[in-house]
Amino acid sequence: MPIVTIQVTREGTTPGASSTTPAEKAALIKGASELLRDVLGKPLESTFVVIEEVDTDNWGWGGLPALEYRRKLAAAASCR
Numbered sequence: 001m002p003i004v005t006i007q008v009t010r011e012g013t014t015p016g017a018s019s020t021t022p023a024e025k026a027a028l029i030k031g032a033s034e035l036l037r038d039v040l041g042k043p044l045e046s047t048f049v050v051i052e053e054v055d056t057d058n059w060g061w062g063g064l065p066a067l068e069y070r071r072k073l074a075a076a077a078s079c080r
Helices: 022-040 066-078
Strands: 003-009 048-054
Parallel strands (some): 003 048
16 A cells, blocks of 8 residues: 655645645646556555645755745846
8 A cells, every 4th residue: 555745835836826726636646646556556546645735934945944045046046
C-alpha cells in the first residue's frame, strides 16, 4: 500500500487564489496514483495520496523566510 505525500505552498496558482484548488488537488491525486500504477504496478485503490499545504511563513530558502527571499531576488533583478 503506497502512501504519497505531496507538499505545496499555500499560495494558489491563479491570481487571487490562496490555496491549491480542489480541481488541482484531484489532478495531483490522480496523477500520483497513475504513476505508481504504471511504474510499480500498484492498483489505484491501494494508493493513498496526502496533500499538505504549507503556509509561506512556514518555509524558506537561502537562509531567509520564503517571501523575504523572493523580495531579495526581485530587488536584485530590478537593479540589473
